[in-house]
Amino acid sequence: MSELLIKSADIVGKGRKDILVRDGRVAEVGSISAAGAEVVDADGLVLLPGLVDLHTHLREPGREDAETVLSGTRAAAKGGYTAVCAMANSYPVADTAGVVEQVAALGRAAGYADVQPIGAVSIGLEGKRLAEIGAMAHSAAKVRMFSDDGHCVHDPVLMRRALEYVKTFGGLIAQHAEEPRLTEGAQMNEGAVSAELGLPGWPSVAEEAIIARDVLLAEYTGARVHFCHVSTARSVAIIREAKARGANVTAEVCPHHLLLTDDAVRSYDPVYKVNPPLRREADVEVLRAALAEGVIDAVATDHAPHAPQDKECEWAAARPGMLGLETALSISVLALGGPADCDWDVLAERTSRTPARIAGLEAHGRDPKPGVEANFTLVDPSASWTVVPEGLASLSRNTPYAGRELPVTVQATFLRGRATVLNGKIEEETQA
């Protein structure tokens, strides 16, 4: 029997309390003294339910030079995450039961965060024929979420069939909303800055047109659609109206779309190249408000590690995508008003409870009460840190925040009562 006592943590919404964890689950919450328990002093720290990422690129199998399940989940733990959903655009693509089971098994072996594989919608992400959705759903990996992320499921017939299929077992489709004909050759957000720089633009309507269509398909089929990395003000308006009508849709926003704008592209530094692209200040403001309000349900990182040769090159040749796992909590706090004004309960809702619910991860996103799995994060709300790419746990270095000072630090992360991060450092022994 192993016991852990987290002493005087500021539990969101409940005030300062002690938490006794026994064999990975919460045994008691209150004022506790337990002889023999390992004690973690949480005085001055906020305890959140462990963060849950709906959108992580772990790059394994196939691009282990950029990230592995092990390195990516270490980065996740460092960022306060206890569960990540692994995107399907690996090599080979996660379009069979074999690949999703392999990814889940690698996650278990690593032991730093629960890894829930996302299955591809179409074979090879080619958008032509449905992947083995049923086989992945019934596999040991129990896939519920399907996505061709990196590509849009743009064929409306394929999208309709996918929705009808996942509806039969309560699954959902996570859509990368990008009408491909409208973004051919696109390099950055279409607007004043792209006109000035002479770079081909990615118009916001390419995202909005697909979101509008898929809202209608969700309503028509009664199936669930989740919108990945929503980046424009108009997308928010469409989702708001859809939800008001009762459509079965949810949406995520990425930290970088809550902070950065297309102005950064003036540097021609490909670290700012991402899909969908960085937008205008007006979009950032609307996205922040929508996150606070709940029209946008969750923060998702879209952690997209890339090897140096794919990123440190000329703008047009660089792959889109940026790191996210280790900086997402800090940026989310900033976007929700900064450490002094941030509503921690809203933060817990958008970064943990709601994403856990969307992904169907029942053991995650739970506040401490007797019986629940001890998946928690301890955050120092008054500390700050400076992003040093070489110091990140990710195998890749493509963070857009190098040298930036960010608020709040992750002091500890617990996965089923076991520390994966303690005193701000990754624990090397994660196996019980």
Ligand SMILES: NC(=O)N[C@@H](CC(=O)O)C(=O)O
């Ligand atoms: N976001 C990105 O710019 N890139 C992602 C793919 C994606 O999320 O669309 C990647 O896999 O690198």
Ligand SMILES: [Zn+2]
């Ligand atoms: Zn995408």
Ligand SMILES: [Zn+2]
């Ligand atoms: Zn992605």
